[in-house]
Amino acid sequence: MQSPSSSNARTAGSRGDAGPGRAAPTPARASAVRGTTQRRYSYWFYAPAGVVYGVIFVLPTLISFYFAFTRWDLFESEWIGLDNFRQFFSEQSLRSSLVNTLVYAVTTSGLKVVLGMLLAIVLTSSIRLKGLLRALTFFPVLVSTVAVGITFSVLLQPDFGIVNAALAKVGITGPDWLGDPDTALLSVAAVDVWKGVGLATVIYIAGILSIPRDYYEAVEVDGGGAWTQFWNVTLPLARPATFTVILLSFIGGLRSFDLIWTMTGGGPGFASDTIASVIYKQYQAGFYGLATAGNVVLFLLVSAIVFPLARFFSSREVDL
Amino acid sequence: MKSSRVRLTWATGLVLALATAACGSGSSGGAPAAGGSGGQAAGKTEITLLVDNAESTVKNAEAVVAAFEKAHPDITVKTSTRPGGADGDNLVKTKLSTGSMEDVFWYNSGSLLQALNPAKSLVDLTGSPVLANVDESFLPSVTQDGKVYGAPWGDAMGGGILYNKDVYAEAGLTVPKTWAEFTANNDKLKAAGVTPVIGSFKDTWTTQLFVLGDYCNVAASNPNWAADYTANKVKYATDPAALRGFEKTAEASSKGWLNKSAGSTTFDQGMKLLVSGKAAQFPMLTFPVGTLPKDQAAKIGFFGIPGDDAAKNCATLWMPGGQYIPSAGKNIEAAKTFVGFVASPEGVAAMYAAVPPTGPSLVKGVTTPADAAPVINDIKAYIDGGNNSPALEFLSPVKGPALEQITTAVETGQTPAKEAADQYDKDVTKQAKQLGLAGW
Numbered sequence: 130m131q132s133p134s135s136s137n138a139r140t141a142g143s144r145g146d147a148g149p150g151r152a153a154p155t156p157a158r159a160s161a162v163r164g165t166t167q168r169r170y171s172y173w174f175y176a177p178a179g180v181v182y183g184v185i186f187v188l189p190t191l192i193s194f195y196f197a198f199t200r201w202d203l204f205e206s207e208w209i210g211l212d213n214f215r216q217f218f219s220e221q222s223l224r225s226s227l228v229n230t231l232v233y234a235v236t237t238s239g240l241k242v243v244l245g246m247l248l249a250i251v252l253t254s255s256i257r258l259k260g261l262l263r264a265l266t267f268f269p270v271l272v273s274t275v276a277v278g279i280t281f282s283v284l285l286q287p288d289f290g291i292v293n294a295a296l297a298k299v300g301i302t303g304p305d306w307l308g309d310p311d312t313a314l315l316s317v318a319a320v321d322v323w324k325g326v327g328l329a330t331v332i333y334i335a336g337i338l339s340i341p342r343d344y345y346e347a348v349e350v351d352g353g354g355a356w357t358q359f360w361n362v363t364l365p366l367a368r369p370a371t372f373t374v375i376l377l378s379f380i381g382g383l384r385s386f387d388l389i390w391t392m393t394g395g396g397p398g399f400a401s402d403t404i405a406s407v408i409y410k411q412y413q414a415g416f417y418g419l420a421t422a423g424n425v426v427l428f429l430l431v432s433a434i435v436f437p438l439a440r441f442f443s444s445r446e447v448d449l
Numbered sequence: 450m451k452s453s454r455v456r457l458t459w460a461t462g463l464v465l466a467l468a469t470a471a472c473g474s475g476s477s478g479g480a481p482a483a484g485g486s487g488g489q490a491a492g493k494t495e496i497t498l499l500v501d502n503a504e505s506t507v508k509n510a511e512a513v514v515a516a517f518e519k520a521h522p523d524i525t526v527k528t529s530t531r532p533g534g535a536d537g538d539n540l541v542k543t544k545l546s547t548g549s550m551e552d553v554f555w556y557n558s559g560s561l562l563q564a565l566n567p568a569k570s571l572v573d574l575t576g577s578p579v580l581a582n583v584d585e586s587f588l589p590s591v592t593q594d595g596k597v598y599g600a601p602w603g604d605a606m607g608g609g610i611l612y613n614k615d616v617y618a619e620a621g622l623t624v625p626k627t628w629a630e631f632t633a634n635n636d637k638l639k640a641a642g643v644t645p646v647i648g649s650f651k652d653t654w655t656t657q658l659f660v661l662g663d664y665c666n667v668a669a670s671n672p673n674w675a676a677d678y679t680a681n682k683v684k685y686a687t688d689p690a691a692l693r694g695f696e697k698t699a700e701a702s703s704k705g706w707l708n709k710s711a712g713s714t715t716f717d718q719g720m721k722l723l724v725s726g727k728a729a730q731f732p733m734l735t736f737p738v739g740t741l742p743k744d745q746a747a748k749i750g751f752f753g754i755p756g757d758d759a760a761k762n763c764a765t766l767w768m769p770g771g772q773y774i775p776s777a778g779k780n781i782e783a784a785k786t787f788v789g790f791v792a793s794p795e796g797v798a799a800m801y802a803a804v805p806p807t808g809p810s811l812v813k814g815v816t817t818p819a820d821a822a823p824v825i826n827d828i829k830a831y832i833d834g835g836n837n838s839p840a841l842e843f844l845s846p847v848k849g850p851a852l853e854q855i856t857t858a859v860e861t862g863q864t865p866a867k868e869a870a871d872q873y874d875k876d877v878t879k880q881a882k883q884l885g886l887a888g889w
Binding site for chain 2 (some may be wrong): 200202216219221222280282285286287288299303306307308310394395396397398399400410412413414415416419
C-alpha cells in the first residue's frame with residue numbers, strides 16, 4: 130500500500146511547484162548552508178575509508194607507475210627505462226587484441242542498452258508475475274562470472290552441448306561457438322550480455338519509474354499512442370539511466386577478462402585476446418615488469434576514453 | 450507491504466546462506482594448517498606435496514604417498530593439486546616467490562625449471578643421498594650452473610603420435626617412416642570415414658606436439674642445434690629443418706585431417722576419441738596411456754613424428770618430471786626423505802602398482818613389470834636403436850611461453866607456418882632476456 134501513496138505524494142508535490150526543475154535548488158542550497166555552519170562530525174570520520182582506499186587502491190596504482198619501468202620479481206627490480214613499453218607495443222597480438230577489446234566493449238554495452246531498455250519497459254508495464262520476472266532478469270548478475278563461463282562452455286560445446294542440440298532439432302547445424310576463431314569473441318560477448326543485462330535493466334527500471342506519470346497522461350490526452358509515449362517521453366527522460374548504463378558497461382567491456390579467460394583463454398590461438406588477457410599472459414609467463422607496463426597502458430586507455438565520455442554525458446544532463 | 454518484508458527476509462536469508470557457504474569452503478581450505486599442528490602434537494611431522502591435476506599424476510602421487518607413510522610412520526604427507534599448462538606455471542612461480550610453496554612439489558624438468566630461478570628458490574641436492582638411485586642421464590635436465598635441484602618422479606616418455614592399432618589394422622596401414630607416408634595414411638583414413646588426426650585445442654598445450662616432437666628430426670639434421678639455439682645462432686623461422694615442425698602443424702588443418710569440433714575438444718575427450726576408434730591418431734606424449742584400462746591400453750601404439758628421410762626415422766623423448774624442495778620450506782629434512790623414497794626402486798614399484806609404466810624409468814634397479822602397456826615397447830625400440838633425441842626443452846633453457854597459443858593459431862589455420870615460426874622466435878627472445886642469457 131505504501132508505494133502508490135508515496136508516488137501520489139510525489140506527483141502532487143511536483144505539480145504543486147512550477148515543475149520538477151524548480152524544487153531541486155532550494156534543498157541543495159539549504160544543505161550547503163548547513164554544511165558550513167554546523168560541521169558536527171570532523172573529517173577524521175573519513176579516515177578509515179580513506180586509509181583502506183589509499184592502501185589498497187591509490188598506493189598500488191602509483192607504485193605500478195614505477196614498476197612499469199623495471200624488470201622485477203617480488204624481491205628485486207632493475208630499471209630498464211622504456212623497454213617494457215617498447216616490448217608491449219611490439220607484442221604481436223596487441224593490435225588484434227586492441228580491436229577485439231573495442232569490438233567487445235561496443236557490442237556488449239550496445240546490446241545491454243537496447244535489451245536493458247526493452248526489458249525495463251516490459252517489466253514496468255502492468256504485466257502479471259512482475260516481481261518474479263524482475264528477479265529472473267537480475268539473477269544472472271548474482272552468479273559468479275567464472276561459474277557462468279564454465280557453464281556456458283559446456284552448453285556451447287558443439288557435439289553434446291544443449292545449444293547445438295536444440296538447433297539440430299530445428300535443422301540448423303550450429304557452429305563450434307567457442308572453438309571457431311570467427312565466432313569465439315562474439316559468443317563470449319553474447320554470454321556477457323546475458324550476464325550483465327540484469328543490471329542495466331534495474332538501472333532503467335529506476336530511471337523509468339522516476340518519470341512522473343503526468344507526461345504519459347499528457348500524451349494520452351493529446352491522443353498519442355504507446356510509440357509516442359516511448360519515443361517522446363520514456364526515451365528522452367530516461368537519458369540519465371542510459372548514460373549510466375553505457376558508461377558502466379563500456380568500462381566493464383574495456384577491462385573484461387574473467388569471462389573471456391574461463392571460456393576461451395583468449396583463443397583459439399589469439400582470436401579472442403583482449404588487452405586484459407594479453408597482460409595476464411605476461412604475468413603468467415613471469416614477465417612482471419612487462420605486465421605492469423601493460424596495465425599502465427590499459428589504465429591510460431580506459432581513462433582517455435571514459436573521462437571525456439563521462440564529461441560529455443554530464444554536460445548533456447544539465448541541458449535536460 | 451507485508452509481502453515485501455517477507456521477500457526481504459527471504460533475500461537476506463539467501464545472502465547469509467551463500468556467505469556461510471563461502472566461509473565454509475574458506476575454512477576447509479585453511480584446514481591443512483590446523484591439521485599440521487595437530488599432527489605435530491602427536492609426535493608426527495606433516496609435509497605437504499603439490500602435484501598437477503592430471504589423472505595419471507594424481508594416481509601416482511596417491512600410491513607413492515601411501516607406500517611412503519607405511520615405510521615412514523613418523524611422517525605424513527598431505528597432497529594438493531594444481532592446474533597444468535601455463536596456469537600451473539603461473540601458480541608455481543607465484544607460490545615460490547611469495548614463500549608459500551608446499552614442502553615438496555612436482556614440476557617439469559628442463560627449460561621450465563630454469564625459469565623458476567632455482568639457485569634462489571630451491572634446495573641444492575647436489576651429492577645428496579636423495580639422488581643415490583637416480584640414473585645420471587636424468588641429471589642434466591634438473592641442473593643449473595653445475596648444481597642439481599631435483600630428483601625424478603615417473604618415467605621417461607615418448608612425444609609423437611599415439612595411434613589406434615585396431616583402426617590401423619582395419620584400414621590396412623603400416624606405421625609411417627616418413628611424412629609422405631604419414632600423409633598417404635591420412636588420406637586413406639579419411640576416405641574410410643575415420644578422423645585421421647585429433648586436435649584438442651581447448652587444452653592449448655596439446656597443440657605443441659608437432660613442433661616439440663619434431664625435434665629429433667631437427668637434431669638429426671644438425672647435432673649441435675640445441676647449443677646453437679641457446680647461443681642465439683639458429684632460429685626456427687630461418688632454419689628449414691626446424692621450420693618443418695610448424696609446417697607439419699599447419700598441414701593438419703590445411704589438409705583437413707582434424708576432427709570437426711577440434712576447437713572445443715579437451716585433452717581427455719581427445720584420448721576418448723582415440724580409444725573409441727572414431728579417430729586414428731593423436732599427437733601426444735605417451736603418459737596418458739598409463740591410466741587407460743588394460744584392454745584399451747593394449748590398442749594404443751606410438752611412433753615418432755615422421756621426418757622426410759626413412760633412413761633417419763626417429764623419436765623425441767621426454768625426461769621424467771622433477772621433484773623439488775623449496776628453500777623456504779620448513780620441513781626440509783622430512784621432505785628429502787620423501788623425495789628420496791619416490792626416486793627409489795620401492796617408490797617406483799608402488800607407483801607401477803597403481804599406474805603401469807608407459808616408458809623406461811630413470812631410477813636404477815627398477816624392472817619393468819610384465820603387464821606394462823605395449824606402448825613402452827615402441828619407445829624402447831627407439832632407445833635401443835639409438836635413433837632418438839631428448840626434446841629441446843631438456844637441452845636448452847630457452848622455451849617461449851606463448852608457443853601453445855601460436856601453434857593453436859597455426860592448427861586452426863589462422864597463422865601461416867613461416868609467420869608463426871617468426872612469432873615464436875620473438876617470444877623466445879623475450880624469455881631469454883628475462884633469464885639474462887648471453888648473446889640475446
